[in-house]
Amino acid sequence: MDDIDRRILTVLQEDATLPVSELAKRVGLSTTPCWKRVQKLREDGVITKQVVLCDPAKMDLKLTVFVEIRTNRHNDAWLRKFAKIVRELPEIVDVYRMSGDVDYLLRVVVRDIEGYDAVYRKLIRAVEVFDVSSRFVMEKIKYSTALPLLGSDDDAA
Amino acid sequence: MDDIDRRILTVLQEDATLPVSELAKRVGLSTTPCWKRVQKLREDGVITKQVVLCDPAKMDLKLTVFVEIRTNRHNDAWLRKFAKIVRELPEIVDVYRMSGDVDYLLRVVVRDIEGYDAVYRKLIRAVEVFDVSSRFVMEKIKYSTALPLLGSDDDAA
């Protein structure tokens, strides 16, 4: 994982439709070695998948909700059941176990309040939670799937 | 945007490397009309981009932090300056303006606490904030870039 690999990933994280020849130009390589690097990055699992991103508004998914969950069942069985249900509900797109007073943080993408309520009901029916608090998104100011690779003083310190 | 389009998007949101011929098979279409639909979905901006996703652990980005920000400057100039700085910092991957007591919610991806502190300092140096509260992610239980298209009772009601 040298600097050229990071440059390749920086480009591919923004646009993966580019021909390898064009990608090679941008990172200052010729086609073959560039292609080999991309292949290796896939083999090594650095690149996990290649996907299309969609416009939520265009598919009538205009509401994003962050849900904070507190539980009083701090055991493996509960967590397994919880993990299962959140993976089964596609509207729950992200789930994080947190430090601090909130146990879990969920990002939920739905059409409207009714859609959110349906997900909420399915969740609390499937698993016991101590407290649920919902925070609604008014405006998406930034949303990126690209991880930071070059921007900061990573190892310049 | 009929059901076939939704099936195309569901597949492409998970794997955009499939040949059109294979995609066509999965959605029950032949190659040419399937290709035309994909092209139209791109033209119409339903598909916004095609990207690779990377493994954060493999690139030494082991810490995710959610940052809650409260401001006392509720005006356009402040918001523009805030939006500018968060877009400039690649470690700040998502930014949402929220309803309720928290004004903004940020997702920040960094190597470690030091990395987070560096971002934090850059942020508060660039823009005045009233209150900042950081919540650290212990475990990523689910992370998906795929929007829910079929899973729920969208228009079955």
Place this chain on the structure above:
DNA sequence: GATGAAATACCTCCCGC
């Protein structure tokens, strides 16, 4: 929308440096 075929472009892997 399906089929088949043709031209183009790209991917893949051989080679030598």
Place this chain on the structure above:
DNA sequence: GCGGGAGGTATTTCATC
């Protein structure tokens, strides 16, 4: 490690039904 080039394959655009 790099670059060049040949061959196979996928994409893209025609027709036609």
